Amino acid sequence: MAMATAACRRPAVMLMAFAMAAAVTMSSVPPASGTTTLQYDFYSSSCPKAEETVRNVVEPMIFNDPTMGAAFIRLFFHDCFVRGCDASILLDPTSRNTQPEKTAIPLRGYDAVNKIKAAVEAVCPGKVSCADILAFAARDSAVVNGNFAFAMPSGRRDGTASSASDVARFIPSPAFHLQDLVDSFAAKGLTADDLVILSGAHSFGLTHCAFVTGRLYPTVDPTMNATFAAALKKLCPPPASGGGGRAVSNNQVTDPNVLSNQYFKNVAAGEVMFTSDQTLTSRDDTKAMVDDNAANPVAWMARFAAAMVKMGGVEVLTGNAGEVRKVCFATNTAS
Numbered sequence: 001m002a003m004a005t006a007a008c009r010r011p012a013v014m015l016m017a018f019a020m021a022a023a024v025t026m027s028s029v030p031p032a033s034g035t036t037t038l039q040y041d042f043y044s045s046s047c048p049k050a051e052e053t054v055r056n057v058v059e060p061m062i063f064n065d066p067t068m069g070a071a072f073i074r075l076f077f078h079d080c081f082v083r084g085c086d087a088s089i090l091l092d093p094t095s096r097n098t099q100p101e102k103t104a105i106p107l108r109g110y111d112a113v114n115k116i117k118a119a120v121e122a123v124c125p126g127k128v129s130c131a132d133i134l135a136f137a138a139r140d141s142a143v144v145n146g147n148f149a150f151a152m153p154s155g156r157r158d159g160t161a162s163s164a165s166d167v168a169r170f171i172p173s174p175a176f177h178l179q180d181l182v183d184s185f186a187a188k189g190l191t192a193d194d195l196v197i198l199s200g201a202h203s204f205g206l207t208h209c210a211f212v213t214g215r216l217y218p219t220v221d222p223t224m225n226a227t228f229a230a231a232l233k234k235l236c237p238p239p240a241s242g243g244g245g246r247a248v249s250n251n252q253v254t255d256p257n258v259l260s261n262q263y264f265k266n267v268a269a270g271e272v273m274f275t276s277d278q279t280l281t282s283r284d285d286t287k288a289m290v291d292d293n294a295a296n297p298v299a300w301m302a303r304f305a306a307a308m309v310k311m312g313g314v315e316v317l318t319g320n321a322g323e324v325r326k327v328c329f330a331t332n333t334a335s
């Protein structure tokens with residue numbers, strides 16, 4: 001597959017200079033707690049092989065299952081939007097906390113993150129936070145599935161709290177229309193532009209039919225291309241027939257394992273899964289962003305990289321706040 005060969009080379013597009021510029025943007029997002037900000041190469045003295053170790057585990061995982069990159073990028077989004085990028089999404093239920101975030105919405109990739117953490121612990125125990133490991137894994141997913149590279153700042157610390165009830169408050173619904181999406185991103189210091197750019201992650205990965213059948217039955221959402229809807233109905237039968245748990249590719253038009261600006265072409269054509277995707281064309285300014293990202297693949301990569309860095313700075317714990325977990329699925333004091 002083209003993706004796998006691409007990943008054996010250096011990525012075609014290196015976006016270092018742009019990612020540095022993004023750090024300036026990021027510092028304008030006030031951290032909710034902690035006194036220091038993130039920095040590039042945070043582990044240069046404490047664990048110089050941290051990023052390399054993550055990459056060396058992530059790459060073969062994605063070669064083995066090309067949908068894993070999407071799992072890491074979505075985990076990162078869900079981590080950052082709930083209590084900031086503090087790895088709270090990764091905590092398993094315990095007797096004291098039976099309903100952490102991960103019990104709210106099923107996500108993929110938890111075992112994979114635990115394996116990456118084990119590999120990093122073997123190199124430098126107790127040094128590298130799970131929040132940073134997830135950020136590096138998400139970045140490496142862009143390298144492997146998207147063929148573009150960028151620097152990801154680090155120095156995040158791991159949180160000790162995690163609650164399913166926060167998920168419904170902060171993770172936007174796929175049934176949301178534009179203003180609710182804009183508000184949800186604004187609550188995290190992100191702009192409408194960031195919303196549009198980051199939604200490009202829906203160029204790859206999976207969805208479950210349950211999230212799209214509402215736009216297919218009993219009548220097809222008129223904003224969906226009719227030919228596309230007819231094909232999608234074959235993959236996703238009516239909810240009453242019990243097919244809601246079927247997984248289908250987010251991108252039904254081109255290679256569903258490539259992270260690219262194809263998403264914006266699909267939005268413009270009415271060939272996307274969610275109301276939250278299609279609604280991006282419902283206002284002139286966001287429609288113009290969709291069209292611009294559709295027309296400029298490399299510009300989108302640079303914007304996506306910058307927006308991932310910016311999202312990666314949301315409400316982070318730094319300095320002595322939080323902890324560096326020994327394992328990603330439990331806090332250091334969990335019973």
Ligand code: HEM
Pocket residue numbers: 067069070071073074077106108172173174175176181195198199201202204205206207208209211250274276
């Ligand atoms: C704008 C609001 C968003 C909504 C309403 C939304 C909603 C969803 C939904 C419902 C799914 C399908 C999940 C499933 O069936 O298991 C999904 C998948 C996905 N989302 Fe989003 N999402 C949004 C933004 C984002 C952002 C900002 C990112 C990352 C930058 C992202 C990355 C992904 C990825 C990669 C997948 C595929 C996951 C997989 O293959 O397991 N999404 N999203």
Ligand SMILES: *[C@@H]1O[C@H](CO)[C@@H](O)[C@H](O)[C@H]1NC(C)=O
Pocket residue numbers: 225226227228269
């Ligand atoms: C819907 O998609 C089909 C197939 O790509 C295309 O031929 C048709 O023109 C599209 N319809 C609209 C209304 O854009």
